[in-house]
Amino acid sequence: xxxxxxxxxxxxxAEQIILFRASSQVFAVSSASVQEVRSVDSLAGAAxxxxxxxxxxxxxxxxxxxxxxxxxxxxxxFDLRPMPAALIFMLRKSxxxxxxxxxxxxxxxxRLQSLPxxxxxxxxxxxxxxxxxxxxxxxxxxxxxxxTAEEISLLDAVTGSQALSxxxxxxxHGLSL
Amino acid sequence: xxxxxQSDTRSCVLLRLGERRFAVAAEHVGELAAxxxxxxxxxxxxxxxxxxxxxGRVVPVCDIAEKLTGKKLVQRRFxxxxxxxxxxxxxxxxxxVSGDCELxxxxxxxxxxxxxxxxxxxxxxxxxxxxxxxxxxxxxxPDGGSSANSGSVPPxxxx
Numbered sequence: 001x002x003x004x005x006x007x008x009x010x011x012x013x014a015e016q017i018i019l020f021r022a023s024s025q026v027f028a029v030s031s032a033s034v035q036e037v038r039s040v041d042s043l044a045g046a047a048x049x050x051x052x053x054x055x056x057x058x059x060x061x062x063x064x065x066x067x068x069x070x071x072x073x074x075x076x077x078f079d080l081r082p083m084p085a086a087l088i089f090m091l092r093k094s095x096x097x098x099x100x101x102x103x104x105x106x107x108x109x110x111r112l113q114s115l116p117x118x119x120x121x122x123x124x125x126x127x128x129x130x131x132x133x134x135x136x137x138x139x140x141x142x143x144x145x146x147x148t149a150e151e152i153s154l155l156d157a158v159t160g161s162q163a164l165s166x167x168x169x170x171x172x173h174g175l176s177l
Numbered sequence: 178x179x180x181x182x183q184s185d186t187r188s189c190v191l192l193r194l195g196e197r198r199f200a201v202a203a204e205h206v207g208e209l210a211a212x213x214x215x216x217x218x219x220x221x222x223x224x225x226x227x228x229x230x231x232x233g234r235v236v237p238v239c240d241i242a243e244k245l246t247g248k249k250l251v252q253r254r255f256x257x258x259x260x261x262x263x264x265x266x267x268x269x270x271x272x273x274v275s276g277d278c279e280l281x282x283x284x285x286x287x288x289x290x291x292x293x294x295x296x297x298x299x300x301x302x303x304x305x306x307x308x309x310x311x312x313x314x315x316x317x318x319p320d321g322g323s324s325a326n327s328g329s330v331p332p333x334x335x336x
Contacts (some may be wrong), residue, residue: 025219113234116237117264118225137218
């Protein structure tokens with residue numbers, strides 16, 4: 001399913017969002033930051049496995065053009081119990097794809113409240129803020145908060161070395177990283 | 178300097194946490210609210226239980242009882258909605274309390290150098306010496322309250 005960027009003529013104060021579930025908790029992400037939604041099944045054979053113990057939330061990479069897009073398990077990212085994931089959000093202009101349990105619904109928010117100052121740890125990077133929908137408080141994720149630049153560099157190095165080690169005859173030609 | 182010269186008459190709100198009473202300067206108290214639904218979402222600030230919705234505002238709930246009395250509150254009768262200044266903004270916080278609160282006028286004695294950071298001062302009421310709380314030191318926040326800020330602050334926006 002390809003998602004078009006939200007139309008500019010929409011109400012200036014409304015933002016289209018996707019409510020999704022990760023480990024039975026509901027989060028929101030701006031639909032403008034999701035380029036494409038794929039089924040996990042569609043990636044069978046297309047994803048490269050990653051085994052980097054320091055980044056357990058990333059187990060796969062998807063080759064997109066000349067770069068990898070790293071699949072972040074949303075439940076593990078938020079320290080939640082992982083559940084069988086069904087969908088992958090390919091994030092727009094990002095090296096991150098997000099593994100989620102499913103989509104709750106698509107809706108719009110008219111107000112994004114900043115995260116209260118009492119929240120003073122990683123959640124300040126995780127979320128853009130909070131929104132209230134139907135008398136429920138929903139955290140709105142920050143698409144840039146899933147992987148740091150350092151983590152992406154590490155993953156690039158890991159996948160680069162994996163690719164080299166899989167080259168036929170690489171060892172005999174003395175290729176190593 | 179006599180004790181009377183050091184003290185300062187102030188309005189304070191007395192609150193009960195289990196068996197003990199504490200005070201907060203009245204100027205930092207917004208209202209006393211009945212318990213309402215606590216919304217919880219993933220985060221890494223252990224001092225924050227979740228958030229409540231109050232007059233359209235999202236207010237974090239911080240149970241300060243464990244830090245002050247060593248026990249978590251078994252029964253939450255009310256939320257004392259208080260404010261604290263964080264950097265340049267006013268931050269709201271909901272403190273679960275286990276009994277009625279009382280507005281009093283009392284002579285406040287400033288905290289001494291040997292007092293804990295969470296003590297803003299002392300007052301005497303009904304034969305009891307009561308700690309006046311410094312909420313900035315007692316609750317987590319970017320000013321280095323009870324929890325250090327380890328994350329960068331993303332831009333906040335209104336949709």
